[in-house]
Amino acid sequence: MEPQLYTIAVYTENRVSLLHQISMVFSRRCLNIDSMTVSACSIEGVHKFTITCFSTRTMLEHVVRQIEKRIDVIKAFLFTDEEIVYQEVALYKVPTASVVYTEIEDIVRGSGARVLEIHPNYTVFEKTGHTDEIMELFERLKPLGIKQFVRSGRIAVTRSSREMVDEYLLSREARSLMQN
Amino acid sequence: MKELLTGSEILIRSLIDNGTQCLFGYPGGQIMPVYDKLYDYSDRLRHYLARHEQGAIHAAEGYARATGRTGVVTATSGPGAMNLLTGLADALMDSTPVVAVTGQVGSSMLGKDAFQESDVISSVLPVTKWAVQVRRAEDIAPAVARAFYIANSGRPGPVVIDLARDAQVGTAEYEKLEAPFIRSYDSDPHPAEGALEETARLLNEAERPLILAGHGISISGAQDVLAAIVGKGEIPVACTMLGLSCIPSGHPQYVGMLGMHGNLGPNINTNRADVIVAVGMRFDDRVTGDLTKYAPDARIVHIDIDASEFDKMVKADVHVHCDARKALEAILPMLDEADRREWRESFDRHREVEEERVMARELAVAAPGGKMLMGGVVRKVCEAFDDNAVIVTDVGQNQMFAVKYSRFNLPDSLISSGGLGTMGYGLPAAIGAKIGVPHRDVVLFVGDGGLQMTIEELGMIMEYGIDVKIVLLNNNFLGNVRQWQHLFFNGRFSSTPMTNPDFKMLAAAYGIAGADVADASALDAAIAEMRKCPGAYLLNVNIDETDMVFPMTPGGNGVDEILLDESQYYKPR
Numbered sequence: 001m002e003p004q005l006y007t008i009a010v011y012t013e014n015r016v017s018l019l020h021q022i023s024m025v026f027s028r029r030c031l032n033i034d035s036m037t038v039s040a041c042s043i044e045g046v047h048k049f050t051i052t053c054f055s056t057r058t059m060l061e062h063v064v065r066q067i068e069k070r071i072d073v074i075k076a077f078l079f080t081d082e083e084i085v086y087q088e089v090a091l092y093k094v095p096t097a098s099v100v101y102t103e104i105e106d107i108v109r110g111s112g113a114r115v116l117e118i119h120p121n122y123t124v125f126e127k128t129g130h131t132d133e134i135m136e137l138f139e140r141l142k143p144l145g146i147k148q149f150v151r152s153g154r155i156a157v158t159r160s161s162r163e164m165v166d167e168y169l170l171s172r173e174a175r176s177l178m179q180n
Numbered sequence: 181m182k183e184l185l186t187g188s189e190i191l192i193r194s195l196i197d198n199g200t201q202c203l204f205g206y207p208g209g210q211i212m213p214v215y216d217k218l219y220d221y222s223d224r225l226r227h228y229l230a231r232h233e234q235g236a237i238h239a240a241e242g243y244a245r246a247t248g249r250t251g252v253v254t255a256t257s258g259p260g261a262m263n264l265l266t267g268l269a270d271a272l273m274d275s276t277p278v279v280a281v282t283g284q285v286g287s288s289m290l291g292k293d294a295f296q297e298s299d300v301i302s303s304v305l306p307v308t309k310w311a312v313q314v315r316r317a318e319d320i321a322p323a324v325a326r327a328f329y330i331a332n333s334g335r336p337g338p339v340v341i342d343l344a345r346d347a348q349v350g351t352a353e354y355e356k357l358e359a360p361f362i363r364s365y366d367s368d369p370h371p372a373e374g375a376l377e378e379t380a381r382l383l384n385e386a387e388r389p390l391i392l393a394g395h396g397i398s399i400s401g402a403q404d405v406l407a408a409i410v411g412k413g414e415i416p417v418a419c420t421m422l423g424l425s426c427i428p429s430g431h432p433q434y435v436g437m438l439g440m441h442g443n444l445g446p447n448i449n450t451n452r453a454d455v456i457v458a459v460g461m462r463f464d465d466r467v468t469g470d471l472t473k474y475a476p477d478a479r480i481v482h483i484d485i486d487a488s489e490f491d492k493m494v495k496a497d498v499h500v501h502c503d504a505r506k507a508l509e510a511i512l513p514m515l516d517e518a519d520r521r522e523w524r525e526s527f528d529r530h531r532e533v534e535e536e537r538v539m540a541r542e543l544a545v546a547a548p549g550g551k552m553l554m555g556g557v558v559r560k561v562c563e564a565f566d567d568n569a570v571i572v573t574d575v576g577q578n579q580m581f582a583v584k585y586s587r588f589n590l591p592d593s594l595i596s597s598g599g600l601g602t603m604g605y606g607l608p609a610a611i612g613a614k615i616g617v618p619h620r621d622v623v624l625f626v627g628d629g630g631l632q633m634t635i636e637e638l639g640m641i642m643e644y645g646i647d648v649k650i651v652l653l654n655n656n657f658l659g660n661v662r663q664w665q666h667l668f669f670n671g672r673f674s675s676t677p678m679t680n681p682d683f684k685m686l687a688a689a690y691g692i693a694g695a696d697v698a699d700a701s702a703l704d705a706a707i708a709e710m711r712k713c714p715g716a717y718l719l720n721v722n723i724d725e726t727d728m729v730f731p732m733t734p735g736g737n738g739v740d741e742i743l744l745d746e747s748q749y750y751k752p753r
């Protein structure tokens with residue numbers, strides 16, 4: 001099976017050491033995490049890790065199960081790009097002087113970037129999109145002399161009409177009521 | 181009723197309220213408040229002082245494996261906690277319920293390289309099922325309740341509670357807590373719909389079914405249901421090493437042990453079976469050999485409580501995600517009675533070859549020159565205990581011969597380090613086992629290398645008068661490595677010969693009775709003497725260093741490509 005970029009979504013309790021517990025499953029197999037974004041999600045008390053990794057499906061299916069095995073992990077899923085809507089954000093800091101002398105309108109319009117700040121010395125652009133779109137703008141801004149560039153990890157939501165984590169938590173709640 | 185107590189006392193009360201009767205450990209600066217309170221509770225919670233924290237945790241493991249109850253171990257911060265790592269890794273690999281409590285520096289000092297501070301949580305995460313640091317007295321009781329629940333439910337494993345000094349000396353109200361509900365952890369999963377029915381259907385339609393019984397059988401207490409299933413369907417059953425004793429060795433459907441040094445029948449017939457049902461086992465590489473040549477003709481059902489084991493090594497056609505006992509109980513009424521005598525007898529034909537070509541050689545006690553062979557010694561010792569003893573092993577040739585030639589009448593009778601293969605496990609594990617099941621005989625088979633890895637625990641035997649029969653299979657070599665050097669490294673015995681101390685004298689220094697058996701002719705009398713001795717005993721047996729374990733499936737071979745001796749492969753008809 002050919003390796004490709006996969007997205008892994010991990011839902012966890014909000015406890016310390018989860019980052020370590022998740023990352024060690026990758027490092028154990030010598031897998032390089034391509035990007036990772038962590039934040040609280042829409043379910044109260046639940047955190048979501050969005051991780052991208054370049055590997056085979058078999059390998060990452062094992063990884064996902066081993067992540068899910070950790071006690072404080074609620075659910076983990078493996079997705080291909082087709083199964084999700086995803087986005088990244090990037091910031092570009094370029095010398096203001098070079099901006100003034102370029103056809104900057106063309107670049108901004110063409111890329112859908114935004115100007116966040118203009119300072120006599122520097123200007124900061126922001127762009128959201130997929131990696132290739134962000135890198136395309138990077139190439140176009142390059143002649144201006146990029147002073148700083150940063151790209152976030154991927155964030156993603158599923159295309160499915162079922163909310164698997166909600167369903168899981170509801171079923172767990174029902175189990176807990178049955179037990180008591 | 182709530183009481184205001186110090187954190188140390190809350191810890192002890194919670195341990196007791198979670199069923200702890202004894203614990204193994206070693207004190208030190210950052211766990212002293214707990215030890216101070218233990219002093220007051222010594223009538224209700226017995227503390228066994230090990231001579232090394234590794235000894236303490238292996239003893240806790242042995243106790244857990246013998247009883248099914250959670251083993252408890254305590255250690256101080258820094259060096260004490262770090263000495264637990266091997267045992268934690270061992271317990272994780274072998275699904276052994278252990279709760280380890282480590283002292284930790286005060287929380288204001290954390291992260292500042294305080295004296296005897298180490299980052300316990302980060303260090304233990306890869307080798308534990310769960311780990312938590314507690315910094316406040318009021319968090320101790322919930323952490324302990326959670327720790328015991330996690331350690332001994334689902335697939336059992338080790339848990340660490342890292343107890344900062346402030347938590348030990350602070351005060352809080354205590355009341356007994358029940359096991360918590362943990363929404364992110366399902367300790368009792370239900371199998372997917374139809375999976376059990378599909379398993380029964382596959383078994384009923386099978387002509388050559390084989391059940392692989394792992395450690396999960398004894399963990400879930402499914403021994404009787406397993407026996408009922410294999411009897412009803414006349415289904416041959418083979419055990420993994422940790423599965424041994426989950427079915428009596430004399431059961432008509434029992435066909436032997438799987439794996440690299442397992443029996444010919446189950447290994448060969450793995451590749452002839454048309455349906456394999458694996459229960460509570462994880463297709464370890466020592467069991468499967470080369471995966472590309474494994475069980476080519478079989479539909480495979482995998483029953484396990486740990487979903488991460490599915491398709492990890494062997495792709496299964498059916499996953500049954502639940503407790504082994506629950507699965508087998510559900511399958512039993514759906515199973516048809518069947519006559520599979522012919523298939524069952526095909527195992528006997530391999531068995532006959534093994535008896536003739538391997539066992540006859542290995543079970544002969546005497547080697548040229550009066551030295552002895554491990555296999556024969558093991559068999560004689562086990563017979564002296566009527567095949568009813570709890571057999572504990574260390575790691576190496578002693579382990580392989582012990583598991584090959586012990587016979588088991590009773591369940592929960594084999595305690596051995598399987599997944600990690602930890603030399604030094606045996607002696608402390610045997611001590612813990614004896615403490616857990618004092619009414620049973622406990623016999624340890626150990627090599628001269630492994631014994632010396634935790635030999636300091638003879639001190640525990642001495643201090644607490646623990647009746648463990650130690651059979652030292654002494655070849656003055658790291659025998660297992662020697663065997664591989666002989667077979668695969670041109671007999672270059674690099675760092676495997678050992679100059680050994682006088683073990684009998686060493687035992688005597690600890691007040692432990694013992695005997696040297698230099699010559700095979702003296703073996704029977706020596707075993708009888710050991711059997712009669714009311715306390716611990718060390719039998720130092722002079723083993724021929726050229727002794728080798730067969731059959732053997734060298735690494736990289738398929739499960740049915742088996743050496744009968746160093747040059748001959750088995751060619752089944």
Ligand SMILES: Cc1ncc(C[n+]2csc(CCOP(=O)(O)OP(=O)(O)O)c2C)c(N)n1
Binds near residue numbers: 575576601659661
């Ligand atoms: C802690 C540890 N270190 C090293 C090994 C590798 N090892 C496996 S078996 C073995 C030799 C064991 O020798 P001994 O204890 O004398 O037993 P024998 O094989 O001779 O029965 C070694 C070194 C191990 N399993 N565990």
